[in-house]
Amino acid sequence: MTDTVDKLVIFLAKRDGIDKLVKTFQYVSKLVNWHVEATNPDMSKRFKQWEVASGLSRKAFRTGRFLTGFNALRRNPGSNNTLRLLAVLSNAGEMVYFFFDHFLWLSRIGTIDANLAKKMSYISAFGEAVGYVFFIIADFILLQEGLKAERKLKEGSKEKSSSSEEEKENEKRIQKIRGDRIMRLMAVAANVADLIIALAEIEPNPFCCHTVSLGISGLVSAWAGWYRNWPS
16 A cells, blocks of 8 residues: 555656646546536536646646657657657657647637637647657557567577576566557557547547547546556
8 A cells, every 4th residue: 555655656746647647637527527418517517617627737737848859859769760750750749739739728718819729729739640640650660679579589589498597588578578568559549549639629520529539538548648657
């Protein structure tokens, strides 16, 4: 119990940790609002207010986050030319998303012209969608590379007799590859979910714009991010 509390404290000390918690509030309240809208208008109104407040607070908390794209490119530009290009495109899209999200927030709280909200939302969502597409492609490439590396390690162990130390080292490498695979699958799940939310803004359609689709997508994104950021 103490260990869980300690991990929760560490998790909530991170910017992403707080964001995933508030995102959970936002999309749970969205689904509850939809569920009780016809039967309990007063409760529906309360949950709608919670959803809006959570969304606006997340935007405020993300102030300046578009700069993290520069840091991501500086620290991990990619192991080859393809991954470098994908890193540039994905981070550029995410930077557009976070940058214009500032103006969307300011327009929605009335600091700047409220009529700009729709335009800022579209530009922000478009950058978000572009970024997520390239993030997903990069993750699939890295997942494939991980599978090849794991297969190679297993085949190498079978072909030659290894000492117990070499076997342990190979097992550690395989476990590391598998751990990385789980994290990348969580990233893909989050990015696909967020892509659905972005598409609902860019090209409204019955599937993406349905409250259940948006609510489930938001929770998948939040909980996948929660898993990735939870202290090991």
